[in-house]
Amino acid sequence: MINIERQQGLLLAVSKKLKEKITVYAVGGTAMMFLGLKDSTVDIDIVFESRKDRELFKDAIKSLDYKEMDSVIVYGGRANRPEMLTLGDERFDLFVKEVIDFMFSNEMQKRAKQLHQFGDNLLLKIADPHDIILMKCATDRVKDMDDAMSIIKNNPNINWELIVEEAKNQVKLGKGKAIFELGYFFERLEEKFGKIVPKKITDELWDLLGEEVKERKK
């Protein structure tokens, strides 16, 4: 587990090892920690704008003794798995634009308003809480559902429409499966924690899902 202080020290160390200035997006537990929604995390989920940036980042963390590991162990055979590096019980999950069945879209990038600069070379943008929920749905690992619930519980002003809008956007970006994943994620979330998602929203998701099924039949 990595806490806020350790995480900041680590990101500063990575910045010092980076050979070029890069901008990255924190989308999982790390983002939640910066938003005050979590005290610690096991995996540091980061989305890069390009493969080149990911390589630069990987080189930096490798020089801090992190070792590559097989992402199949955590993500199975799913598409757009991250590259993973680990040291002790800490782990980096490094994605490039696509996070399993979701795209980290331009809209999501624009919504990432909080900026944290480490040294001169690492600029970390924090995903918006709505997008963290979508990313939790995308990665769907053991603790992801609990994290999504924690975001919902701590944000009384969750804009469910925004989540649906982004789901529609994902379809436009060719990620039709995202609708299925989101519907399934919400269903399991409600099985575990009770009624959470407004009916209007689940209805809208069902409609989108219906359209997507028709589209696939074609």
Added chain:
Amino acid sequence: METKKLLRKLQGTQTIESVKLILAVSREKAIYYIYRLRKQGYVRTKRQGNKRIYNISFENKLGGISYYDIINENSPIKISTSELYKIYGKKPSLEETLVYAIKTKSLRVILASLALFKKIHDWNELYSLSKRNHVERQAGALYDLARTIIRTRKITKRFLNKSIPRKQDKYIYIIENLSSKDFKEIENKWKVYLPFNKADLEDYKSKKFPN
């Protein structure tokens, strides 16, 4: 009381009195709760006369410094913003902060950052940073504007020679569609429209510079 709940209730600027009122507790308990939050890194304390003013927020725990902190440290005009841009592992220079301020295109941020010219002395750094961000003429024009209200170090000839506009250069805005009625001379020298009139700079006369 759970820390998260306490933090949510007390987020913002507080005094012992306001904490007493919000939590409906005794003075001793209010002091204890502030102590608890400070111990966990959520509290920054300022003195205002004899009073202690507590800034309580989650962001304080993250540490780091923001460009706005640097502007507020150096300017009599204070800025409060919901935007969060924290920097860790280094303290940005005043020159860097000025360039950031220009790029925000925010009237209040740029106004407050004029005070930075009082201490800016590394004109080479200011030139190279502003050149990289394509704001060298804006920086030059703001320097001349700052000199109408505060004492500054003298800009180097090198900065001037490299930044003064050429004949063919067009006028540019610092903030879109805002120009000055009172500082035409500076505007013409730099071919930069300034977003301020004399009245906007009044705060610099009435407010005290931080030490």
